Amino acid sequence: MSDEMTAGRTSQTGRRAVLFGAGALGAGALLAGCGDDEPAATPSTAAPATSAPADGQGTPGAPTPLTPAAAVPVGGGVILADREIVVTQPEKGVYKGFSAKCTHKGCVVKDVTGGNIHCACHESLFSIKDGSVQGGPAPVPLPERPVKLEGADIVPA
Structure with missing residues (x-):
């Protein structure tokens, strides 16, 4: 093989190794964040927040009701x-x-x-x-x- 072809192959292999390694590192970091022992927050059964009136005629600039x-x-x-x-x-x-x-x-x-x-x-x-x-x-x-x-x-x- 020529030196030019070998250099191209090494460059591509190097890029693949870096990309694969970065992907594995990212997945490892993602999995590391899953170890929290806190219980998941549960949504309240209390009254839901309301939004603009059903007729769509809310007052412009008025705060959205809670x-x-x-x-x-x-x-x-x-x-x-x-x-x-x-x-x-x-x-x-x-x-x-x-x-x-x-x-x-x-x-x-x-x-x-x-x-x-x-x-x-x-x-x-x-x-x-x-x-x-x-x-x-x-x-x-x-x-x-x-x-x-x-x-x-x-x-x-």
Whole structure:
């Protein structure tokens, strides 16, 4: 074989080896990320976030409603996992919003009961009044996500 042909063959083989090695490395990195022992977050069965009115006549520039106010019980709340927000009503007519991601490991919180927002991953509890830590390993309160009552809906403030 000529030196020119041998050089071309080596170059192609080298490229294939590099591409194959990069593919294997990428797959290994991808598989390495699958070892988390955290349970998967489950979507909430709470009221779903609403969108523009069915007639398509939403008010231009108006915030998209998060949930109907009637769906948020006094002394409780709803988890809108798809929007990563918890809306609570600690007392009649007072609505609060917080991040639905636990400040311990980032799990989406599971339920709102007994005046607390509960994360089932490691049993952290947060107050429905101000998001403060009430128990568990969470290091800091849930970040506030300001909300307000607009008509019959809760919307981002």
